[in-house]
Amino acid sequence: MSCYICKRIEIIKNKKFPFFVKELETGYVVLGDHQYFRGYTLFIYKNHARSLRELNKEEQIKYLSELLIVQEAVYKAFDCEGVDIELLSNSDHLTFHIFPREDSDVPNNAPVWSLHKSILFNKYNMLTKENSKELIEKLKTELDKLIT
């Protein structure tokens, strides 16, 4: 298995991934490793795929409908003015990146990826077991409310 996200899924399945939030029918909700945007969340597709086009129609609709739930939960959990949803076509594994945003934050009117990597992936923004607890709890609470 060469896909690092699939390796991460194995860690999640073994209950050893510290930033795991919740398992949905089509994917796993986890926090992003770097939290420059507080509440940055990933929604990882359960099976190995690189693009939505590899899924059949039914799988696409289910995954995207669960994405809407994750989006709503992030919005409520982190009390933000909006959320950015990013899906990269050139990554190894189908994963949505969900970023809480404020109208006034930087970069303005631009995707988060336009920030320099030294800012976005700064070591001071890294999640730890300690500082992730509150974020995980908040997000899980909102997801549980939306999924009954």
Ligand SMILES: [Zn+2]
């Ligand atoms: Zn994979």
